[in-house]
Amino acid sequence: MTDSMITNPILPGFNPDPSICRVGDDYYIATSTFEWYPGVQIHHSRDLANWTLVSRPLARADLLDMRGNPDSCGIWAPCLTHADGLFWLIYTDVKRLSGSFKDAPNYLTTAPSITGPWSQRVYLNSSGFDPSLFHAPDGRKYLVNMLWDHRQTGHGDQFAGIVLQEYSTAEKKLVGPVHNIFKGTDRKLTEAPHLYFRDGWYYLMTAEGGTGYDHAVTLARSRDLLGPYEVHPNKHVLTTAFAPDAPLQRCGHADIVETAAGETYMVHLCSRPITVDSAAGRAEARRDLPGSNAIERRSPLGRETAIQKVEWRDDGWLYLSEGGLHPTSIHTPRPQGIMTAAPVQEAVRTTFAPGPLPPAFQWLRSPEPERLFSLDANPGHLRIYGRQSPGTMFEQALLARRQTAHRYRAATRIDYEPRDFQSFAGLMCWYNQCQYHFLSITREDDGSRALRIMSALGDFPFGKAVFSGEPVRLPEGPVELQATVDMTDLQFSWRVPDGDWQAVGPVLDATILSDEAGVGEGNNFTGAFVGMAAYDISGQGHAADFEWFDYEMPG
Known part of the structure; x- marks a missing residue:
């Protein structure tokens, strides 16, 4: 064009x-x-x-x-x-x-x-x-x-x-x-x-x-x-x-x-819905066959x-x-007589330095960000203080950015030592308290550090957490977490720095992060986000440090 x-x-x-x-x-x-x-x-x-x-x-x-x-x-x-x-x-x-x-x-x-x-x-x-x-x-x-x-x-x-x-x-x-x-x-x-x-x-x-x-x-x-x-x-x-x-x-x-x-x-x-063929498990970014019972349109990108x-x-x-x-x-x-500006290309990697939060990211509800995160506590890192549970309406320590394409890759490096099963932090794909997928690091009862996938699948108004796959035991030190979204499919993976990516859990349904899922369009009004989160439901505020965050869309 x-x-x-x-x-x-x-x-x-x-x-x-x-x-x-x-x-x-x-x-x-x-x-x-x-x-x-x-x-x-x-x-x-x-x-x-x-x-x-x-x-x-x-x-x-x-x-x-x-x-x-x-x-x-x-x-x-x-x-x-x-x-x-x-x-x-x-x-x-x-x-x-x-x-x-x-x-x-x-x-x-x-x-x-x-x-x-x-x-x-x-x-x-x-x-x-x-x-x-x-x-x-x-x-x-x-x-x-x-x-x-x-x-x-x-x-x-x-x-x-x-x-x-x-x-x-x-x-x-x-x-x-x-x-x-x-x-x-x-x-x-x-x-x-x-x-x-x-x-x-x-x-x-x-x-x-x-x-x-x-x-x-x-x-x-x-x-x-x-x-x-x-x-x-x-x-x-x-x-x-x-x-x-x-x-x-x-x-x-x-x-x-x-x-x-x-x-x-x-x-x-407007929206660009994905047409989900629920019978065949396929999806495409089209709106055809709206009358078919096997077709459902979902809009993870929101309005x-x-x-x-x-x-x-x-x-x-x-x-x-x-x-x-x-x-x-x-x-x-385009309007006549106006010089065309060169589009600004967004960098894939966001790094963290003392000062304001990088502009792509937001958090939920609270006018007291200092209780949720700090860019000064560990220079070169975003420190997120574990607060209330996923979906709380008061203090949730989730720093996330908008999903802007039907296909993307997001990743982060996290340094985190959970105290027990009540503290967990990691990479979050979020719509609301009843619609999310979360790849989190937590502590198992045997004392090992492990990855778990926690999801809420839209069973509004309960927002019950369900777990996918078996816990993945982790080595000591920082690890990198990744989410890859391809239309309807979400795959989490992890690696040690500079290692090979290893898939975690099954392929998940990315379309639950949409207006039409859960209570449905007309009641859901936002869009899918991806970002970093820390929770400590014991109330001790145990923190996680994130060194960088990648967001990349295929060319």
């Missing part, structure tokens, strides 16, 4: 719910991080094709503390805008997911630069999630979010519409009446609102149909901010609900940006961010530039 095209997804791996803004010649996308800390990922680009992570702004306890948040809660659908010389970041910290209720406090923080400093958060409301901030032409500002109705029990009926309320910058709070401006369409599950003003019209973009294979982008407009809003002639601007063979699936939850030259682009979430060129037509409505309702390829035209 020539340099005239952008290749999707532009943010591979778990990077959902994109919000985009332009400041001069610079573009920024904010995406959801859910229970991963620090909160919100912000990527930067100057050509809309090549993106670099530049900030995770919610990195202080006064901005975000997710200890106790269940899986797939935390930061949902941030909104990033720029006005009045400031970046405005609106976000939800969801505290409850299951059941009839959603505890979803919404906050605002601002900064003069994308790298901060970010102001102390301002509490806004808790009436629903997916908040955004609309900067009106007259200078006033409005918070827009979906409204949650716990009284309803029908499918999608708890999504009670899109509400709007003015925000006072002087008083730092919402003021005046709340207006329900849009009830949605028959697709239901109306959420993720963004408001725009263009040629005398207020345009309201929403996501509908849930975050799975029925996801869609809906557009409506009104001459009056408060409505009524008429729906797009096609109802949806983007959806793959009727296109099971489209190269990108689950397309929805979008935002738009205009280039300096006046071209318009839409960023949206990713893609971009499409769109255009405003003479009828005043927005359409995909290629026509239709879904992208027919993974490519979309």
Whole structure:
């Protein structure tokens, strides 16, 4: 493909719910991080094709503390805008997911630069999630979010519409009446609102149909901010609900940006599911035969961010530039007149030195990283302090990075002397507390140091640990651990430094680390990670030292 095209997804791996803004010649996308800390990922680009992570702004306890948040809660659908010389970041910290209720406090923080400093958060409301901030032409500002109705029990009926309320910058709070401006369409599950003003019209973009294979982008407009809003002639601007063979699936939850030259682009979430032939034990990165009982689609990479060129037509409505309702390829035209940036190649090996954690890695929930890890305690190593059990909602010492391809190899060198069977550390392939595979070093009852594979296979809500194969006795000293993923298959292995790799245990099912496994898409919202972890369920904080971490995708 020539340099005239952008290749999707532009943010591979778990990077959902994109919000985009332009400041001069610079573009920024904010995406959801859910229970991963620090909160919100912000990527930067100057050509809309090549993106670099530049900030995770919610990195202080006064901005975000997710200890106790269940899986797939935390930061949902941030909104990033720029006005009045400031970046405005609106976000939800969801505290409850299951059941009839959603505890979803919404906050605002601002900064003069994308790298901060970010102001102390301002509490806004808790009436629903997916908040955004609309900067009106007259200078006033409005918070827009979906409204949650716990009284309803029908499918999608708890999504009670899109509400709007003015925000006072002087008083730092919402003021005046709340207006329900849009009830949605028959697709239901109306959420993720963004408001725009263009040629005398207020345009309201929403996501509908849930975050799975029925996801869609809906557009409506009104001459009056408060409505009524008429729906797009096609109802949806983007959806793959009727296109099971489209190269990108689950397309929805979008935002738009205009280039300096006046071209318009839409960023949206998507997924690249693996089609699992459960009868034959095969898989491929396609979506064919969706109606077959022997076929199941799973998305270990989670919901990713893609971009499409769109255009405003003479009828005043927005359409995909290629026509239709879904992208027919993974490519979309680059903007005109913008110099193409050279893509940054990620190094295979990450080494550890005193200072900040390498940017690819995050941890779970806690605003107190010093209790989980240190880059100073043993210079040249990442020391991870064993904390609570795999899947705890409070202090879990897991440092991991996103899986960004269906095939990869990850490895690390670990120096660890477990005290007993209650202390264990190693290489983790993670989705959530009920979906993981873990190659861990522990101490057997006879005093020997050994490798064990521990897995949770998606039996939500129990997350019971199961063990694969027999323990592998280890020699003294550092060892290297490896995970090799090939579509559906995960194979662990180990070696002494500079030795030969030796397989550990059976080939495991890598697809349990997906939205569709466990409780299934619509309840799972993240993506697969791979990284280093240490646990000490005796509470003594016994530590493991990691010298380096490799992540390599085949060319």
